[in-house]
Amino acid sequence: MPDPGKNRDGANPGNHRDSKCGCDRLAVNWFHAARFAHGSVPGSVRPITKPARKGSVVEIAWLGVLLELGKWHVYTLRSREILVGTLGETSIVSSWRFVAVVCVLAVMSSGCATRSEHVQTIDEPTVRPDAGQAEIVFMRPSGHGAAIQASVYDVTDGEVEFIGIVSAGTRINHAVVPGEYRFMVVAENADFMEARLDGDRTYYALVSPRMGVWKARFSLLPIRNDPDAKYSLLGNRFERWMERTDWVTMTDSAQSWFESNEDNVRYKYRRHLEKWNEKSPEDVAILTLDRVDGVAR
16 A cells, blocks of 8 residues: 555655755754764763674664754763674774764755655745635644655545645645634654634644654644744744745645545544544643634734
């Protein structure tokens, strides 16, 4: 069964390099990787006092995950022992082979942002809400997991309505009549967000990446009209999210892509909806856009 995050040939759904490149983050990863390998990161110069063991594929992969997350402080003596053991070294980490491996992990985990070939950058949204309609904007400012595309859906009535593909650094909008809704995001997983929407208001939700088993997973996070909220419309953070994302519209091939992957999307919907329905009311409330979160148009 084809993955909804992929085409039939197994590739991600038509990625292409975007003009807004993440090479600045790539350079930072290279810099920190080299610093760490040579012991110039505070606390990284420690001799290995016992024979290093060879790391498993999973352990090496997790070191790449740590690079992607930028968590340099979590590198420990054990982590270095795993890498050094894999390289065959038993002394302090100083070989250029170690530098090369860490930098390769940095390259693999960052790279330039990619966008699906099924989206096209535009200056203004092509979806124009009618008077009385509510508008919801799905935005993905984070560059983590940039090679993986997220697709979003309206699953309010148990039907799966394709809204669009949200690549890293993009945002899309969707217009609906006022009411209560359930939206879904799909990649390796499926996850949900509830919404209670009023007319003539615009609502915002983050398409937020998190690490999965093999590739990035995504969640939908409500952005609140509350200065004290973790994700808020009020303040510089939201302004930066807007600056980091471009409006995109779906190309004609986007609907064809969905139709070819619809069975798999529906499978993930049914599978993960069971988990969603097991959530407590308090947990669901955290993942619910409320009427007051909208901004009057």
